[in-house]
Structure formats: C-alpha cells, structure tokens
Amino acid sequence: xxxxxxxxxxxxxxxxxLPGIGHKTAQRLAFFVISQPEEKAQAFASAILDAKKSIHxxxxxxxxxxxxxxxxxxxxxRDTTTVCVVSDPKDLIAIERTxxxxxxxxxxxxxxxxLSNVGPDQLRINELxxxxxxxxxSEIIMATNPDPEGDTTAMFLSRLLEPFEVKxxxxxxxxxxxxxxxFSDQVTLTRALEGRRPL
Amino acid sequence: xxxxxxxxxxxxxxxxxLPGIGHKTAQRLAFFVISQPEEKAQAFASAILDAKKSIHxxxxxxxxxxxxxxxxxxxxxRDTTTVCVVSDPKDLIAIERTxxxxxxxxxxxxxxxxLSNVGPDQLRINELxxxxxxxxxSEIIMATNPDPEGDTTAMFLSRLLEPFEVKxxxxxxxxxxxxxxxFSDQVTLTRALEGRRPL
Numbered sequence: 001x002x003x004x005x006x007x008x009x010x011x012x013x014x015x016x017x018l019p020g021i022g023h024k025t026a027q028r029l030a031f032f033v034i035s036q037p038e039e040k041a042q043a044f045a046s047a048i049l050d051a052k053k054s055i056h057x058x059x060x061x062x063x064x065x066x067x068x069x070x071x072x073x074x075x076x077x078r079d080t081t082t083v084c085v086v087s088d089p090k091d092l093i094a095i096e097r098t099x100x101x102x103x104x105x106x107x108x109x110x111x112x113x114x115l116s117n118v119g120p121d122q123l124r125i126n127e128l129x130x131x132x133x134x135x136x137x138s139e140i141i142m143a144t145n146p147d148p149e150g151d152t153t154a155m156f157l158s159r160l161l162e163p164f165e166v167k168x169x170x171x172x173x174x175x176x177x178x179x180x181x182x183f184s185d186q187v188t189l190t191r192a193l194e195g196r197r198p199l
Numbered sequence: 200x201x202x203x204x205x206x207x208x209x210x211x212x213x214x215x216x217l218p219g220i221g222h223k224t225a226q227r228l229a230f231f232v233i234s235q236p237e238e239k240a241q242a243f244a245s246a247i248l249d250a251k252k253s254i255h256x257x258x259x260x261x262x263x264x265x266x267x268x269x270x271x272x273x274x275x276x277r278d279t280t281t282v283c284v285v286s287d288p289k290d291l292i293a294i295e296r297t298x299x300x301x302x303x304x305x306x307x308x309x310x311x312x313x314l315s316n317v318g319p320d321q322l323r324i325n326e327l328x329x330x331x332x333x334x335x336x337s338e339i340i341m342a343t344n345p346d347p348e349g350d351t352t353a354m355f356l357s358r359l360l361e362p363f364e365v366k367x368x369x370x371x372x373x374x375x376x377x378x379x380x381x382f383s384d385q386v387t388l389t390r391a392l393e394g395r396r397p398l
Contacts (some may be wrong), residue, residue: 041251
C-alpha cells in the first residue's frame with residue numbers, strides 16, 4: 001500500500017534522487033516543502049528552472065556562468081598568462097577565497113576515473129589545449145585534488161602539454177596548517193619531507 | 200565578490216532554506232541539479248508545484264491527501280470506533296507499517312510546545328473534538344511521541360476528552376524490542392517496571 005498521495009510520493013522520489021539524500025531525509029524535505037506557503041514552493045520551483053535554463057559553461061574557461069564569459073575571464077585586471085586547472089567549479093571558489101591567486105582558471109568538470117567510466121573525452125581537455133595553442137599562457141597550475149584520480153588527471157594533462165612551451169606546476173603537498181604530525185598519514189608526511197624548503 | 204552566477208546562488212539559497220541542509224550541502228545539491236538534463240530539472244520543479252497544489256489535509260482526520268478523504272478514512276474495512284491520535288503524518292505511516300492497527304487516525308500536525316510558540320490553537324484539536332461529538336468513537340489512542348511535549352499534548356487532550364464517553368489510552372512505554380537493560384535510561388526502565396504485565 002502507498003502511504004502517501006501520489007504527488008507527495010513523487011516529490012519524495014525527486015528529493016531522493018539527489019546525491020546524499022536518503023529516503024527519510026527526502027520525506028522530511030518533501031513534508032517541509034508542502035508545509036510552506038504557496039509562494040515559497042513556487043520560488044523553489046522557479047529557482048530550479050531559472051538556474052537550469054540560464055547557467056551554462058564559460059566559453060573560455062568552462063566555469064559556470066549566465067553570460068558568455070564568466071566574471072573571472074571577463075575581468076581585465078587578472079593575469080592572463082597563468083591558468084589554474086581545477087576539476088570542479090567548487091574548487092575554483094575554494095581558490096578564489098584565498099584572495100592569493102590572480103590568474104585565470106580552467107574547469108575540467110571531472111577527473112579521469114576509469115572506475116566511474118570517465119575518460120579524457122568527457123572532460124574539457126580540448127578546450128584547455130585550444131587555449132594553450134592560442135598562445136599567451138606561460139604557466140599552468142594543476143590544482144586537481146591530491147588523490148589517485150586527481151593525480152592521474154594532472155599527470156595526463158602534463159604529458160599532453162609537453163609539446164607546448166608552457167610551464168606546468170602542481171599544488172604543493174604537505175601537512176595542512178594547524179594539522180598534527182602525529183595524526184598525519186604516511187603518504188602526506190613523505191610528501192611533506194620530499195617537498196621541504198629552506199627556512 | 201559573488202563567486203556564482205545569480206540564478207545558481209538563488210538555487211543554493213533555496214536548498215539552504217530546507218531543514219537540515221547547510222551551505223555546503225546546498226551547493227552540492229544545486230550543482231547536481233544544474234548538471235542534470237533539462238527534463239530532470241523540469242520534473243523536479245513540477246513535482247514541487249504539483250505536490251504543493253494538490254496535497255491538502257483530509258476533511259476527517261487531517262492526514263495529507265489529494266482527495267477529499269484520505270485513503271484510510273475512505274476505506275470501509277477499517278474500524279471506525281477507534282481513533283489513533285498522532286502528531287505528524289510520518290507517525291501515521293510508522294503505525295501503518297506495523298499492519299497491526301485497523302482503526303482510524305487523527306493527525307494533529309504538531310504538538311503543544313510553548314518553547315516553539317505552538318499552542319493548542321495551532322493544532323487540529325477542534326477537528327478531533329468535533330469527531331468525538333459526532334459520536335461513534337469508543338476509544339482514542341494517544342500516540343504522540345514519548346517526550347515532554349508529546350506527553351503534555353496527550354495529557355491536555357485527555358483532559359479535554361473527559362466530558363465525553365470515550366476511553367482514552369496511551370501507547371505503552373518500555374524497553375524497545377532488541378534493546379539492552381544495561382543501556383536503557385532510568386526513566387524508560389522505571390516506566391517498563393511500572394507497566395509490567397503478567398507472563
């Protein structure tokens with residue numbers, strides 16, 4: 001027997017299809033939406049449609065934007081000779097928050113992951129190569145995550161970029177600030193030792 | 200500086216307004232919705248609107264339904280002399296899942312909670328009294344949660360129902376099946392002792 005009316009059941013299913021949302025949470029969210037006034041439900045629905053309709057990838061860096069170029073690519077004050085390659089728009093935001101980087105970005109929208117059937121063709125690699133071919137780029141910083149898939153992707157890209165006259169760098173590995181040596185894993189500690197710098 | 204385009208930011212805000220969804224999760228969900236094909240986003244948006252539009256409370260028991268009467272109230276095989284009072288439609292479902300109860304329900308849509316500014320007037324108490332006044336009900340089972348607010352609500356209702364010729368009962372307190380005496384709290388154990396029954 002269905003315990004809920006069909007439209008409610010459908011809304012629960014929709015919430016359940018989101019990543020990290022289980023059945024109980026989906027129920028809770030659906031009930032909450034139902035309990036809200038009509039305008040709120042309408043605002044939610046139109047936010048979904050608006051975002052889906054107006055958001056697309058930047059022509060240059062593949063970041064998400066509602067214009068042809070994203071705010072970073074269209075900012076004339078940024079250093080156009082450096083490109084930081086990230087796998088996800090959220091990583092771009094993490095780097096922007098440091099206020100330490102003034103170059104441009106390139107968003108791959110994923111990493112090479114044979115286990116999830118993601119090959120280089122599904123990533124925005126051709127767009128990156130085209131930017132390098134167009135010239136004007138002197139350094140590419142690989143800022144994919146420091147995990148096997150991120151490392152593989154960075155390695156793969158650096159091979160592809162070998163024929164071009166461009167410096168390819170990788171974010172430093174090491175102990176996070178505020179971290180404890182005692183609780184650091186062996187690999188991180190090994191990398192921190194390897195990457196040691198004169199004081 | 201805004202890191203996201205405005206429509207995306209709005210969608211993140213919408214997700215963030217849901218209970219138990221923080222900023223990071225809201226971002227993750229919004230990005231997921233954006234990454235889905237157009238039809239999926241549309242299905243999500245219309246599920247919200249449909250549910251909000253078509254779901255309302257049952258004329259008799261205040262359960263959520265898309266018809267005038269909920270499936271339980273319109274089921275002629277159910278025992279109409281017993282009414283189980285729950286605070287939330289989800290509690291009704293929990294009881295239905297036992298397949299042990301064949302009576303009707305009454306959904307209060309909340310419990311009396313002075314701390315959250317919820318008084319008896321905000322609950323569907325008048326509807327319950329009207330059902331009792333209409334006659335034909337011999338027992339009312341208080342199935343609010345066994346916490347201070349649920350207990351208060353059950354107590355308050357039982358006082359209100361005193362003038363009527365109706366038996367008012369409360370769900371049994373005790374050790375949950377599969378539980379351990381060792382890990383039971385004192386109050387539960389006291390209630391389990393008080394409620395002991397001949398074997």
